[in-house]
Amino acid sequence: MEVLIIGAGIGGLTLALSLKAAGIPCRVFEAAPTIKPLGVGINLLPHAMREMQALGLEPALAAKGIETRQVSFYNRFGQHIFTEPRGRFAGYDWPQYSIHRGDLQTVLLDAVIERLGPDAVRTGHRLVDAEQSEHGVVARFEDTETGEALPPVAGDILVGCDGIRSTTRSLLHPDDGPLVYSGITMWRGITRWKPFLDGATMAYAGWLETGKVIFYPVRDDVDAEGRQEINWLCEFYTPPRDPSGDWSRAGEIDDFLWACRDMTFDWLDVPAFVKAADFILEYPMVDKDPLDRWSFGRLTLAGDAAHPMYPRGSNGAGQAILDARCLTGHLARPSAALDPVAALKAYEADRLKPTTDVVLANRRIPPDAILREIFERTKDTPFENIDDVISQEELLALSTRYKQIAGFERDSLRARDDLV
Numbered sequence: 092m093e094v095l096i097i098g099a100g101i102g103g104l105t106l107a108l109s110l111k112a113a114g115i116p117c118r119v120f121e122a123a124p125t126i127k128p129l130g131v132g133i134n135l136l137p138h139a140m141r142e143m144q145a146l147g148l149e150p151a152l153a154a155k156g157i158e159t160r161q162v163s164f165y166n167r168f169g170q171h172i173f174t175e176p177r178g179r180f181a182g183y184d185w186p187q188y189s190i191h192r193g194d195l196q197t198v199l200l201d202a203v204i205e206r207l208g209p210d211a212v213r214t215g216h217r218l219v220d221a222e223q224s225e226h227g228v229v230a231r232f233e234d235t236e237t238g239e240a241l242p243p244v245a246g247d248i249l250v251g252c253d254g255i256r257s258t259t260r261s262l263l264h265p266d267d268g269p270l271v272y273s274g275i276t277m278w279r280g281i282t283r284w285k286p287f288l289d290g291a292t293m294a295y296a297g298w299l300e301t302g303k304v305i306f307y308p309v310r311d312d313v314d315a316e317g318r319q320e321i322n323w324l325c326e327f328y329t330p331p332r333d334p335s336g337d338w339s340r341a342g343e344i345d346d347f348l349w350a351c352r353d354m355t356f357d358w359l360d361v362p363a364f365v366k367a368a369d370f371i372l373e374y375p376m377v378d379k380d381p382l383d384r385w386s387f388g389r390l391t392l393a394g395d396a397a398h399p400m401y402p403r404g405s406n407g408a409g410q411a412i413l414d415a416r417c418l419t420g421h422l423a424r425p426s427a428a429l430d431p432v433a434a435l436k437a438y439e440a441d442r443l444k445p446t447t448d449v450v451l452a453n454r455r456i457p458p459d460a461i462l463r464e465i466f467e468r469t470k471d472t473p474f475e476n477i478d479d480v481i482s483q484e485e486l487l488a489l490s491t492r493y494k495q496i497a498g499f500e501r502d503s504l505r506a507r508d509d510l511v
């Protein structure tokens with residue numbers, strides 16, 4: 092059996108590594124002419140790190156990223172609301188890492204080239220069509236730069252890991268609607284800055300009505316002064332600007348600075364910090380209504396192609412990784428060689444409901460719902476004492492609820508079987 096993987100993003104590369112480890116041949120086809128380390132920060136939560144560890148990638152990720160020690164929440168006046176430890180610091184068997192998306196993709200790509208060979212990833216191949224018969228699939232590509240048709244490629248199964256603007260998805264669901272704008276736009280960037288708090292904290296402040304900011308370091312010790320590269324984002328409700336789902340669109344500081352202008356905390360001068368950014372990107376929070384089906388015969392979807400979700404809660408990459416591992420688990424069963432169609436259906440049956448729940452949770456009850464709760468209870472005014480506003484038990488319950496939905500609550504993660 093040979094698997095054709097469309098897209099060399101986080102999900103596609105993880106799938107290639109998993110299939111290789113399971114002894115299943117595969118090839119990856121990527122539209123980009125060269126794979127560049129694009130994007131800004133991403134968090135790998137313990138459920139994703141469990142899979143990265145199984146693939147032997149933790150040392151490489153540890154060398155590039157930063158092991159997250161804790162998550163802290165503040166209101167927009169800089170008053171501390173809640174801190175909870177993360178990953179191994181919270182008693183998990185697996186760590187949590189904050190990492191540049193480009194570093195994560197590079198770690199995966201280097202491993203694919205080392206383990207599957209230099210020809211395993213074919214760049215400049217944009218999928219335009221796919222056909223299937225009882226016996227196999229044929230994928231049709233065009234050269235991304237010239238638009239010329241490339242020779243068709245035959246395989247046994249095709250998995251669309253082609254991201255938020257997936258061609259595979261539009262082939263399988265021709266009536267699929269457009270990306271749905273959440274009402275929230277985020278501006279993101281990376282600033283080189285001296286470590287703040289403990290140098291390994293993910294910090295949230297404010298709320299969406301007046302402006303919310305998030306910070307976490309993704310690269311350590313990047314210069315002689317011991318600065319870190321710190322990922323940040325500033326987001327708020329705003330009418331649609333460009334809901335195209337383009338991750339690389341440049342942003343302007345004047346479009347968002349007003350929302351964090353007064354955030355001069357004793358641990359960070361936010362306006363000075365964002366002004367010092369190396370670059371700024373603008374990204375509209377978009378997703379799609381969940382599908383009721385991903386697998387059609389020998390074709391299926393994984394990652395953002397299957398379930399585009401708002402990039403909050405650190406689950407975009409994580410759920411793509413879990414899809415890749417679960418799909419491998421089904422394809423590695425002896426029965427899959429005889430009936431790959433049933434294996435793709437079984438994968439869909441395992442993953443469709445959990446990912447639908449995350450898409451919907453990210454819309455309604457995201458992990459930073461703690462900030463919404465405080466914003467509403469205090470009517471956006473400073474508090475005297477946080478315990479008068481909300482109890483520690485309520486804060487913990489809000490945090491745990493999201494972990495359960497997204498599949499990374501500590502005890503259930505430890506108790507669940509391996510995916511492969």
Ligand SMILES: Cc1cc2nc3c(=O)[nH]c(=O)nc-3n(C[C@H](O)[C@H](O)[C@H](O)COP(=O)(O)OP(=O)(O)OC[C@H]3O[C@@H](n4cnc5c(N)ncnc54)[C@H](O)[C@@H]3O)c2cc1C
Pocket residue numbers: 097098099100101102103120121122123129130131132133192216217218219252253254255256257258259338339393394395396402407408409411
């Ligand atoms: C350029 C870029 C920057 C990003 N930056 C961030 C970020 O800063 N923070 C964050 O949280 N998330 C970011 N993401 C999204 C994040 O990587 C995904 O949400 C998550 O990792 C799920 O991974 P995925 O493999 O499903 O999709 P992705 O990682 O998006 O990978 C999809 C891949 O498919 C390729 N592709 C698309 N269409 C075709 C086609 N027709 N034929 C062949 N290949 C195709 C794309 O070029 C891409 O490499 C970014 C994605 C991209 C593409």
